[in-house]
Amino acid sequence: MSLNYTKKTISHFLHPQNLGSVKNADACVSVGNMVCGDQLSFSIKVKDGIIKDIKFLSFGCASNIATASVLTERAKGITLAKAKSLKWEKIVEDLGGLPNQKIHCSILAVEGLKKVIAEYEAKHPVPLVKLVKKKSKK
Numbered sequence: 001m002s003l004n005y006t007k008k009t010i011s012h013f014l015h016p017q018n019l020g021s022v023k024n025a026d027a028c029v030s031v032g033n034m035v036c037g038d039q040l041s042f043s044i045k046v047k048d049g050i051i052k053d054i055k056f057l058s059f060g061c062a063s064n065i066a067t068a069s070v071l072t073e074r075a076k077g078i079t080l081a082k083a084k085s086l087k088w089e090k091i092v093e094d095l096g097g098l099p100n101q102k103i104h105c106s107i108l109a110v111e112g113l114k115k116v117i118a119e120y121e122a123k124h125p126v127p128l129v130k131l132v133k134k135k136s137k138k
Contacts, residue, residue: 005062006096013062018072020055027120031112033104038064040108042072042116046124051075051083056112063102067109070094080117086110 005013021028025043032039038060045053054075056068070091075083088106092098098106 003099009066009095012066012069016065016069018055018069021057022053022055027116027123029112029116029119031108031115033108038105038108040064040068040112042112044116044120046120049079051078063098063105066095067091067106071109071113075113084114084117086113
């Protein structure tokens with residue numbers, strides 16, 4: 001079976017961005033796909049609600065690596081709220097498309113991002129005082 005990858009997908013596979021682990025990360029998680037065996041680990045550093053650093057480790061195919069690379073590029077420097085709204089369809093679009101049988105890789109990457117954010121938020125809950133002040137400003 002031959003897979004047609006875009007030049008951008010091949011570039012991100014051969015030269016992935018944000019590959020590795022964040023030193024002194026605020027949160028780390030792993031996600032996997034039982035069907036194909038792909039696995040991703042994400043680690044993040046957050047300051048004032050903004051993702052200052054995000055890295056990934058991949059045990060998977062070219063699509064797995066490329067989607068995580070693009071996703072981490074998009075997530076770095078944005079708020080947690082905005083990062084939680086990132087969609088797998090946009091990651092596929094950023095790569096110029098993926099073969100249909102590889103779409104699940106982008107879904108796994110976004111799932112991992114949302115999971116690492118949830119892990120961070122569980123470890124660093126927003127103080128009630130900040131929530132009350134935020135609501136009263138509206």
